[in-house]
Amino acid sequence: MVVESVQGSGQDPLAQDFVQFAVDAGVLRFGEFKTKAGRLSPYFFNAGLFDDGAKLGRLAEFYAKRILDSGIEFDMIFGPAYKGIPLAAAVAIELARLGRNVPFAYNRKEAKDHGEGGTLVGAPLKGRVMIVDDVMSAGTAARESIAIIQAAGAQPHAVALALDRQEKATENGQDVPYSAVQYVRDRLGLQVCAVARLADLLQYLQQTGQGGSAADHERVLAYRQRYGVDEG
Template identity: 75%
Template sequence: MELGTSATQGGAPYEDAAALAQEFVQFCVEAGALRFGEFKTKAGRMSPYFFNAGMFDDGAKLGRLAQFYAKALLASGIEFDMIFGPAYKGIPLGVAVSIELARLGRNVPFAYNRKEAKDHGEGGTLVGAPLKGRVLIIDDVISAGTAARESIALIRAAGAVPHAIAISLDRQEKATEVGADGQVRDVDHSAIQYVKRELGMQVCTIATLDDLLHYLSHRTSGEQDAHLERVKVYRQRYGVS
């Protein structure tokens, strides 16, 4: 099965993107990967929600997560020749997604990197299939784009093309950058927009912050209403269009 074709699982067509996103948000809440409260982000912001892919911590959860990635990729029409999982979270994600795609009839090579170079055996920082052709990077989220740039540099150094990135959640918020004076400032684009516009790569996301807001808006409890209002305020302050 080639990406971009009409994909089915168990004889039924894949859900549309909106339905898939709502199912994914529900799954994340049930798995404890998406929590509400008060959390400090890497940018120093106090966020009313927190997404932690590390909570997909057993075979059933990871397998289902891979199904969401595979469905989103098949629906996106993005073409690629192999998968790359950046250390560390991207490694199990990339493995799981490659297994799920193979199960669906789309078998592609897979590789990942080590944080520290190995000085014995085969050596180096890259493990798995040789990097070549159009490479799809699998990760959980992109916050500042730093990890993405590191993966892109590794892929290009190997002579391959960093073609696309697949992530689970797009926070749709302003990225930050350090100015010449050393101060951290918000910029008018998100990390995802930077990857698309400046790096020229395609991006596949399972769900976005807008999808999360839609999910909360259809819950009727007082607690969920409070979460919804806090996320709305956060979106208004830090969100990008």
């Protein structure tokens, strides 16, 4: 089941505000960037550049609002190392500020060999777990998180993302007719909500002409037409 909220049709004010924020913060940039799949993308989203307290706090506001609006039920938050760690912590703080206090946890890339040891930090993984990450390109990180959560005896239940690129994933170097988000949703059975999608970015560029020039809209649209997935 996909949670679209108001993203299914028309303009999504939250997504538009988020895209504007990402552009202003220098997190969303336009030009020519090589993706992990080897594609030349006309835009690049680097969540690591939400790199001060004000930006991270504002980012958490967008996540928390989208998560609460989605109606997804969950018991705790998990942040996959490394980018998911500050995201999970910030989102947990914002959710608590809004009256939805939930525990959170994250993993280490390498097991700690002293103190309490292990690879998990924070609250014990239990119940329905929402994974918080920035973007999803191949679904590899999501599968790793799912394995960690299941190994702890909890239920991987949902994923919250900042941006859904809405483009074909790759397997063994070949394009497949579904996105990483669709794979996680339809094949792994997790609910997914994203603050914004590529469709929202296109709408932003069309309406504002920002992001360099109106030519950016044409380049992003051409990329979407070439690599986009069928949302039907």
